[in-house]
Amino acid sequence: MIKVKDVTKRFGNITAVDKACFSLNAGESLALLGVNGAGKSTLIKCVLGILDYSGEITLNGLNIKENEKEAKSLAGYVPQEPLFYDMRTRDVLGFFGSIRRVRSSRVDEVLDLVGLKEHERKSTSELSGGMRQRLSFAIALLSDPEVLILDEPTSNLDAGARGDFLNLIKEYKNKGKTVLFSSHRLDEVDLLADRALFMESGKVVFEGRPENLQELLGLKITINLVVPQGSVERAIGILAREGFHNAESNGRGLNIETDSKQRVDVLKKLLQEEIPISDFKIQEPSMENIIDRIKENGY
Amino acid sequence: MDIKNVLLIVRKEAGESIKNRWFLLYTICFSLLALLVLFLASSRSEIAGYSGFGKTAASLINLVLLFVPLIALVTGAISISSERENGTLSYLLSHPITKSEIFVGKFIGTLIPIWFSISLGFGLAGVGVAIGGGEGDVSKYITTAFLSALLAASLLSIGLLVSVYSKRASKSIGIAVFLWLLFIILGDLGIMGTTVAMGLGIEQVFALALLNPAEVFKIASVLALSPRFEILGPVGIYAVRTFGKEGVFYLLFGIMLLWTLIPLGYAYLAFTRFRKEEI
Numbered sequence: 095m096i097k098v099k100d101v102t103k104r105f106g107n108i109t110a111v112d113k114a115c116f117s118l119n120a121g122e123s124l125a126l127l128g129v130n131g132a133g134k135s136t137l138i139k140c141v142l143g144i145l146d147y148s149g150e151i152t153l154n155g156l157n158i159k160e161n162e163k164e165a166k167s168l169a170g171y172v173p174q175e176p177l178f179y180d181m182r183t184r185d186v187l188g189f190f191g192s193i194r195r196v197r198s199s200r201v202d203e204v205l206d207l208v209g210l211k212e213h214e215r216k217s218t219s220e221l222s223g224g225m226r227q228r229l230s231f232a233i234a235l236l237s238d239p240e241v242l243i244l245d246e247p248t249s250n251l252d253a254g255a256r257g258d259f260l261n262l263i264k265e266y267k268n269k270g271k272t273v274l275f276s277s278h279r280l281d282e283v284d285l286l287a288d289r290a291l292f293m294e295s296g297k298v299v300f301e302g303r304p305e306n307l308q309e310l311l312g313l314k315i316t317i318n319l320v321v322p323q324g325s326v327e328r329a330i331g332i333l334a335r336e337g338f339h340n341a342e343s344n345g346r347g348l349n350i351e352t353d354s355k356q357r358v359d360v361l362k363k364l365l366q367e368e369i370p371i372s373d374f375k376i377q378e379p380s381m382e383n384i385i386d387r388i389k390e391n392g393y
Numbered sequence: 394m395d396i397k398n399v400l401l402i403v404r405k406e407a408g409e410s411i412k413n414r415w416f417l418l419y420t421i422c423f424s425l426l427a428l429l430v431l432f433l434a435s436s437r438s439e440i441a442g443y444s445g446f447g448k449t450a451a452s453l454i455n456l457v458l459l460f461v462p463l464i465a466l467v468t469g470a471i472s473i474s475s476e477r478e479n480g481t482l483s484y485l486l487s488h489p490i491t492k493s494e495i496f497v498g499k500f501i502g503t504l505i506p507i508w509f510s511i512s513l514g515f516g517l518a519g520v521g522v523a524i525g526g527g528e529g530d531v532s533k534y535i536t537t538a539f540l541s542a543l544l545a546a547s548l549l550s551i552g553l554l555v556s557v558y559s560k561r562a563s564k565s566i567g568i569a570v571f572l573w574l575l576f577i578i579l580g581d582l583g584i585m586g587t588t589v590a591m592g593l594g595i596e597q598v599f600a601l602a603l604l605n606p607a608e609v610f611k612i613a614s615v616l617a618l619s620p621r622f623e624i625l626g627p628v629g630i631y632a633v634r635t636f637g638k639e640g641v642f643y644l645l646f647g648i649m650l651l652w653t654l655i656p657l658g659y660a661y662l663a664f665t666r667f668r669k670e671e672i
Contacts, residue, residue: 142487163395163489171487177480179405180412192401193488 095120095241095272096141101149103136103296110136111147112296120240123273125287125304127280129382133296134276135174138245141274142171153241167194170234172244176226178218183210183229186218187236194237204232208262224255231262242266244275248282260285280304280378292388300388313379313387314340314351317360320373321347329369336363347371354378394497398490402498403505410468410506419464420510426456427514431521445528447618449518450537454614457511457541462607463573465507465545469552470569472499473664475562492665500553500657507545511538536617543649544610548576550657551606557663576607584608595631602628603645606652613645 096118103111111133118124126134140147143158143166151158156165178186187201205211208228213221221229227247234242244263248256263286267273277283283290283304292300321329326343333341333350338360340351350360357376364371379387410416430452473496476482485495515538522534552569559565575583584605588598602608612629616638632641 139483144483144486162491166487166489169487171484173480173484173487175480177484179409179481189401189405190488193398193490 095122095154096274097150097152098137098141099150101137101140101147101151103133103140103145103147109296111140113149114293114296114298116291116298116301118272118274120272121270123267123275123286123288125283125290126274126276126293127278127283127290127384128276128293129278129385132293134293135245136296137293138243138274138276142166142169142243167237168239169241169243170237170239172227172230172234172242172247174246174249176230178226178229180217180219182214183216183218183221184214186229187232190233191236196236200236204235207235208232222255223250224252224258227251227255227259228262231259235266239271241272241274244273246276246278248277248279280384292385294385294388299385313354313384315354315357315379316377317350317352317357318344318375318377319347319350319364319371321364321369321371325369328367329364332363332367332369333360338363394491394493398494399498399501402490402495403502406472406499406502407505410503416464416468416506416510419460420506420513423456423460423510423514424517426460427453427518428521430456431518445526446519446522446531446534447529449522450534451615451618453515453518453537453541454611456514457537457544458577458607458611461507461511461541461545462548462577463570464510465548466552466555466569466573467566468503468507469549470555470559470565471562472503472553473556474559474565477560478562493661496553496661496664500549504546504549507549508542511541511545515541533618537614540610540614540617540646540649543646543653544606547606547649547652547656550653550655550660554656554660554663557660576605580605580608595627596635599628599632603648606649609645609648609652613642613649616642616645 096116098114098116101111101114102109114133114137116124126137128134136145139145141151141153141158143151143162153165153168156168158165179189181189184201184205187204188198191198191201202211205214208231210225210228210232213225218226218229227250231247234244242263247263248259251259260282263273263275267286273286275282275286287304290302290304291298319329326348329348330341330343333339336359338350338352338356341348352360361371361374431449433452473482476485482495486492515534519531519534522528551572552565555565555568555572559568584598584601587593587601593601602612612632616629616633632644635641636644
């Protein structure tokens with residue numbers, strides 16, 4: 095569906111994307127991962143034909159440079175920050191619907207799909223961040239494209255809006271559509287991606303499947319537990335007995351470093367031993383940790 | 394180029410201009426001042442050989458010179474730079490629409506509202522003249538309005554060229570205002586100063602005037618209206634004697650067209666070909 099071959103993009107002396115290569119089959123979902131400035135957004139803009147580049151990009155066999163319109167018609171795009179003209183919600187959809195030559199009733203369909211029907215008369219400037227992102231998603235779905243391309247679509251959303259939005263993408267993916275998205279959150283990759291591709295300084299440095307990514311890279315999560323001070327030592331002892339040796343006091347309770355798959359086991363063991371847990375938080379490995387680990391392992 | 398996409402952009406741009414309060418203020422001011430000019434012109438029986446439509450058109454020339462270049466330059470200057478700055482241009486280009494279609498749509502879509510406000514000002518004043526008896530040659534009045542529209546097109550093209558090369562709207566507005574000052578306020582002074590300082594001949598002064606589209610509009614409008622081209626001074630006399638009255642008019646008309654087509658063509662090429670990385 096998407097083929098990217100030796101794509102390089104330079105801004106003056108800065109190389110934002112450096113000979114990037116990947117391919118994405120129809121119905122597959124690929125995550126572009128990396129820290130800010132890794133080149134993810136630039137690569138996405140090249141794939142969409144927004145930026146000029148050297149190398150070759152094809153969408154469904156169509157070269158984006160030679161068949162600009164036809165190739166762009168195949169993809170729907172959700173930018174990191176939704177950007178609209180100051181029009182009413184319905185008019186924005188009508189405008190982009192006209193560019194994509196969709197029937198006018200499609201506007202109602204996508205408004206219903208993303209739950210914005212009751213806000214159709216509002217100006218885009220009156221919409222909340224979550225609603226604006228849903229509008230952006232609605233625009234991307236107008237022509238029911240084969241490919242959906244999203245650039246860190248949840249980075250400006252709060253937890254609730256983020257969950258809702260990820261569900262919308264998941265539903266779209268489950269219809270067998272192709273999804274290319276960038277993110278710096280591993281949980282989004284777990285939820286949506288069939289494959290993940292890591293970028294650093296414009297280069298693709300690693301490619302893998304999300305389900306074995308943490309295992310392959312030896313990545314750990316950290317569980318922060320809030321327990322009474324008197325129970326901390328006992329909890330550490332219980333965990334050590336069960337094989338969780340990376341547990342230590344943190345002043346308000348304890349931190350446990352473990353594999354992602356064992357997060358539930360840790361909580362179960364402590365609750366079985368009646369350790370009073372009043373709160374907990376799970377810290378996923380940061381993108382910097384992941385990139386460091388990729389470099390250490392020489393992938 | 395897909396005409397449907399061009400028309401979509403034209404409609405969007407024209408709609409945005411009509412909703413823009415600065416543009417509305419400009420249109421209202423221009424129309425009210427045109428009526429004021431009509432009132433003042435009709436209070437005196439004859440100005441420098443003009444009467445009726447001619448007199449009103451002659452009075453409107455200065456109003457056009459003040460207002461039209463400013464709105465055309467600024468509108469053109471922000472049309473692309475503001476969209477580039479806020480990211481909507483990049484988003485628009487992710488859809489199946491080409492830069493050529495966007496550029497042409499933007500030019501036409503911003504020109505139509507400016508032409509509308511010029512037509513409104515000239516129209517209101519023209520109706521006033523007609524109600525008051527309608528003396529003079531109406532075709533000369535229409536020619537002045539037509540030249541004003543051409544002046545708007547040429548300065549809009551220059552504004553678009555500024556816009557294509559500006560990353561920020563504030564910068565493009567600054568350049569547009571500077572150009573307005575240069576063309577309108579400093580134009581005459583510049584010609585006079587250069588002439589005195591360099592001891593230019595009459596033909597060189599005429600050539601120098603052609604480098605300023607506002608000056609070209611002024612000379613062409615006066616020539617179109619006046620039976621006495623002597624009011625243009627020695628330069629006017631030289632031009633008329635060299636090219637003939639009609640010849641000078643068509644020369645000036647041609648130069649105004651060039652002032653439209655050259656910046657517009659260059660801006661088009663820069664936007665669609667030379668500056669692909671500058672989204």
